[in-house]
Amino acid sequence: MDFHDTPEEAAFRAEAIRFLERHAVRRAEHAEEIVSFFEDEGTESEQLDWVKSCREWQHTKYESGYAAIAWPTEWGGRGGSLIEELIFAEEEQRFEVERGAFLISLGMIAPTIMAYGTPEQRAHVSRILSGDEVWCQLFSEPSAGSDLAGMQTKASFESGGWVITGQKVWTSGAHYSDWGYLLARSNAKVPKHAGLTAFVLPMNTPGVTIRPLRQMTGGSSFNEVFFDDVRLPDTSRLGDPGAGWRVALTTLMNERVSVGGNTTGYRSWGGLLHLARRTGRDDDPIVRQRLADIHIMLQVLRFNGYRALTAISKGESPGPEGSISKLAFVRVTQAMGSLLMDLSGAAGTLVCDESQWFLGGPGVRIGGGTDEVMRNIIGERVLGLPPEPKPTPAHQ
Ligand SMILES: Cc1cc2nc3c(=O)[nH]c(=O)nc-3n(C[C@H](O)[C@H](O)[C@H](O)COP(=O)(O)OP(=O)(O)OC[C@H]3O[C@@H](n4cnc5c(N)ncnc54)[C@H](O)[C@@H]3O)c2cc1C
Structure with missing residues (x-):
């Protein structure tokens, strides 16, 4: 390459x-800056x-x-x-x-609307592009994260429209989003993947309550979102009734590429080097080794980013490459957070960009698909390994 x-x-x-x-x-002073995580x-x-x-x-x-x-x-x-x-x-x-407020809207939601939206819904794409609309992704629930298809938020078709009842959680940016992209269960009588339907809705629709969650970093970038008999017209539906899982897969594949393509690591590399020099630790062989490891991981991430983008440009699925990028991003984030803390010494116990990197790391392992789930995808779809054993029902 x-x-x-x-x-x-x-x-x-x-x-x-x-x-x-x-x-x-x-x-x-770009070369000496730690970018906020x-x-x-x-x-x-x-x-x-x-x-x-x-x-x-x-x-x-x-x-x-x-x-x-x-x-x-x-x-x-x-x-x-x-x-x-x-x-x-x-x-x-x-x-x-x-630009961070548009990462979900541009990286995940616009591609899904392009693929499945009606002509009216497709008009949102240019409003996202022009900066007029910020969107959030309403997928995860308290008991449906990795097993997303197990979600319980209910969408009932009544009198020509939909009534939504239930709760979402970990919804990044819901509190400042204009629109939401929701996945809900529209049919509980069919296998779980076949009973989902996707919707788009203004976040100020009556019956929607948004409650920010406090993270261990001290910030609140994601939320609980409650739906109490929220009424949506049928024109809010994105894709066919029951086709929500297919719609969601388009989003999830783009999500992994999007998360893996995060550039905060490159942006903070100069700051990390500067900190090592400023603290006189750049001569320490162990610090030098850790710096070298991080630099190599950043290059791998960049290389893999090219591979994922090349696959997309050929019309191929970005799925497995996206999972590799996502895992590489997690590794480099945690390695950087841990070295930043070690170099900061006692100052790292204060709220600062260095400590935020460290405290933000665990969330990156989870958001956009956990490490374990990414490894399963890579094992099964890239390496062709046998699939994970499915849980055996208790009565067998
Ligand atoms: C920073 C951040 C931002 C987020 N933003 C959004 C958002 O905007 N919208 C949204 O809808 N969601 C969002 N999420 C939620 C995220 O998608 C879920 O947290 C994630 O899918 C994991 O689900 P869970 O938390 O329910 O954990 P669980 O799925 O309950 O997982 C618990 C543990 O079990 C492991 N596990 C689960 N299944 C398997 C398996 N099959 N094999 C091996 N191990 C397994 C997991 O790896 C994990 O360690 C965000 C999360 C974070 C941390």
Whole structure:
């Protein structure tokens, strides 16, 4: 794999840098910075300011044709290559811009609406691109995470519309989202994967209650969401009744690529090196070994990102590659968090970017599919190993 730009890619990179320099401020001390792990933490008003900055930056990119570089032009994209998308992301992270509020909307929800939406629903795609709509993903429930198809939130078809009752949990960004993408059980009498239906709804629909959850980092980036007899018209349905699992798989495959493509690791590499130097630990052979391991993992992640993007650009499923990227991202995040804490010494016990990296690490092992579930996918679908034994019913 050659990581150097082709002449065309170099020309695109130069063009992207010109755009970024015109519209944003280059990070002054980028090489020495630890990037915040959870961008949406902070007080309620700080979170709202952050979302506003994300919307404004998304809008600026949209107006100049940089909002979705690899998307086809008919969807408001630039019709560029996935490698160009990656080049833009690499350069963008060197500037003082906020984009995290759109990661779920752009990376997971827009591709699903493109695949399954009605013409009216597809209009949301350009509103996401332009920064007008932030979305959240309402899948997990208190007893349905890895076993997502076991969800209990009920969707009943009554008088030509749907009534939703139940509870979701761990919904990232629900408290600042305009719209939600919901999966619910519409038929309890068929096998669990066949009884699900997907919906889209405004988050201010009567009967929807959003309660932020407090994380061990001190922040609240995800929520419990309650549905009390929420009435939705049939036009809210995304895909056919009972086809929710197929719709959700499109989202989940994109989710793993999206999480694995997170660039906070690269963005904080310079800061980690700087901390090692500043604390005089850069001569310590064990610290040097840990730094080398992290650097190698970051390169593996980058390489795998290229592989996943290449698969998508050929119209192939990003599933297994996405799972490898997701696992690699977890490993590097935890290794960085642990080294940052060790280098920080007593200062690491304070609330700071270094300690947030450490405290945020365990959540990354779970969100977007747990480590164990990712390993099962890689074992079964990449390595062709025998499937996990299914639990045996008690009476047998
Ligand atoms: C930071 C973060 C953000 C999130 N954002 C969202 C969001 O926006 N929307 C949303 O819907 N959800 C979100 N989630 C929820 C996430 O998808 C679930 O937490 C995840 O799927 C795991 O489900 P669970 O928590 O119920 O754990 P469980 O599924 O109960 O897992 C418990 C343990 O059992 C293991 N396990 C389960 N099944 C197997 C198996 N078959 N083989 C081996 N081991 C297994 C798991 O690996 C884990 O260690 C988020 C979670 C986090 C941490």
